[in-house]
Amino acid sequence: MPELPEVETVRLTLLPRLIGAQLKSVAIHRADIVTGRADATGLLAGGRIAELRRHGKQLAIMTADGRCVCVHLGMSGSLQWREPGTAAKHEHVVWQLDAGGELVFRDPRRFGGLWTFDNLPSLLSMRWGELGPDALHMTAGQLHDALQRTSRAVKAALLDQAVVAGLGNIYVDEVLFRCRVHPETPANRLDLATCKAIAQQSKRVLQRAVRAGGSTLRDFVDGHGTEGRFQNSHQVYGRATLPCVTCRATLMATQVGGRTTVYCPACQVRG
DNA sequence: CACCACCCCTGGACGC
DNA sequence: TGCGTCCAGGGGTGGT
DSSP, X not given: OOOHHHHHHXXXXXXXXXXXXXXXXXEESOGGGEESOOSTTTTTTTOBEEEEEEETTEEEEEETTSOEEEEEOTTTOEEEEEOSSOOOTTEEEEEXXXXXXXXXXXXXXXXXXXXXXXXXXXXHHHTGGGSOOBTTTOOHHHHHHHHHTOOSBXXXXXXXXXXXXXXXXHXXXXXXXXXXBXXXXXXXXXXXXXXXXXXXXXXXXXXXXHHTTOOOSSSOOOTTSOOOOGGGGOSSTTOTTSBOTTTOOBOEEEEETTEEEEEOTTTOBOO
């Protein structure tokens, strides 16, 4: 479920608990969700957390000695701090913190996982190097260049993490609606001004979602187990057959790039 | 390259 | 209450 705002919400809510904390030990309940060293060393045991970094939908826990673990939440993953002693199902990795409490990686569907690296440059080159610019920091020029190179539907292109990192099915629909761009418009038919609008609206919507603690549709929770509130501000996602908030036309649902897509047939016109 | 079907896996909603 | 079906925010692969 988590897209950029949900991952950033997890990062922000975990920061005060984790920065400076030592990972005393780690319990690995499912090693097969780990890529790389699925042992105590790979999973940062003994290290002191120096930084939590995010790129797109991925999070990295970095220790002062340079090791890092990249966390990808997939559809159903969560990374949560909690008091010890309340284990639940699907908790694959649990770290014990010297400051008290535990850090838990849980993922029922197991579409997410952990990737271990000896150092940050390895993470950046081997994993994050495949990603486009982070959606909160991309420029209109970067977006325009990437979209010019493909004739795919703009929605499919924006979901491609190599084009821009962080947008998922919910926020792409919200952004395209706010820009009045039809989701099936060929990406290379968008001019610079439209790309500028998409870049600006992306940042605006994502930042507002972060301020609202993300969107909870089913089971997203932040680093403390609290649900998000931005689902109340969705204008198209999940609103198929309901009236458009601006023109009252009936919102349509269709499939684009294999994903359910909701848009306003009156407001969103093809380039 | 673009698109598609299909796979990974669990669980919630809904119909009977 | 149970059971079957469909659906879901994330990815990837191999075939056409």
